[in-house]
Amino acid sequence: xxxxxxxxxxxxxxxxxxxxxxxxxxxxxxxxxxxxxxxxxxxxxxxxxxxxxxxxxxxxxxxxxxxxxxxxxxxxxxxxxxxxxxxxxxxxxxxxxxxxxxxxxxxxxxxxxxxxxxxxxxxxxxxxxxxxxxxxxxxxxxxxxxxxxxxxxxxxxxxxxxxxxxxxxxxxxxxxxxxxxxxxxxxxxxxxxxxxxxxxxxxxxxxxxxxxxxxxxxxxxxxxxxxxxxxxx
Numbered sequence: 001x002x003x004x005x006x007x008x009x010x011x012x013x014x015x016x017x018x019x020x021x022x023x024x025x026x027x028x029x030x031x032x033x034x035x036x037x038x039x040x041x042x043x044x045x046x047x048x049x050x051x052x053x054x055x056x057x058x059x060x061x062x063x064x065x066x067x068x069x070x071x072x073x074x075x076x077x078x079x080x081x082x083x084x085x086x087x088x089x090x091x092x093x094x095x096x097x098x099x100x101x102x103x104x105x106x107x108x109x110x111x112x113x114x115x116x117x118x119x120x121x122x123x124x125x126x127x128x129x130x131x132x133x134x135x136x137x138x139x140x141x142x143x144x145x146x147x148x149x150x151x152x153x154x155x156x157x158x159x160x161x162x163x164x165x166x167x168x169x170x171x172x173x174x175x176x177x178x179x180x181x182x183x184x185x186x187x188x189x190x191x192x193x194x195x196x197x198x199x200x201x202x203x204x205x206x207x208x209x210x211x212x213x214x215x216x217x218x219x220x221x222x223x224x225x226x227x228x229x230x231x232x233x
């Protein structure tokens with residue numbers, strides 16, 4: 001059975017499936033599976049095309065993937081959003097820190113896209129289950145990155161060259177000062193604070209190099225200095 005056929009089995013009757021590595025005991029193997037089938041199957045959401053980001057010469061470029069795609073195989077994708085559209089232009093949006101996308105055909109002709117990342121792929125809008133509590137914060141962090149990207153030469157290439165896990169660590173480190181301020185005001189978002197504490201602890205314990213690289217990225221972009229990089233346990 002090919003990788004595409006295996007992915008199609010994992011999709012079952014769905015058009016897309018988000019696999020959270022933390023729930024499977026493999027927190028560095030996160031996947032978004034999307035099946036672009038030849039014929040509609042009267043599903044609630046039937047993917048028709050995908051928009052995502054890639055890095056080209058150090059800059060972000062949006063790429064469209066549909067059934068006409070001839071580029072089969074593995075390729076890197078960049079940080080930003082992955083948006084999956086159906087034939088009626090309804091869409092599901094996911095926030096990602098980058099990784100590898102594998103595009104291939106299953107034996108029934110379905111074009112299967114497998115987005116795999118060592119960092120979480122966060123559901124943001126559309127469908128079930130509910131959006132990940134970290135997704136909006138990741139988008140806010142990416143908006144903050146655009147300030148040095150817009151005004152500092154080489155900043156976008158620097159971010160594009162950062163490993164997905166390190167970019168995720170940078171987001172966690174960037175969140176810590178605001179959460180500390182909210183704790184001081186006795187108005188924290190309890191779910192978000194718990195997720196940040198848990199993930200920061202995991203990364204410090206299992207991937208210290210990514211944690212340090214994330215902090216160094218904030219320093220180089222001039223985004224550090226609002227508080228410590230570590231989130232207290």
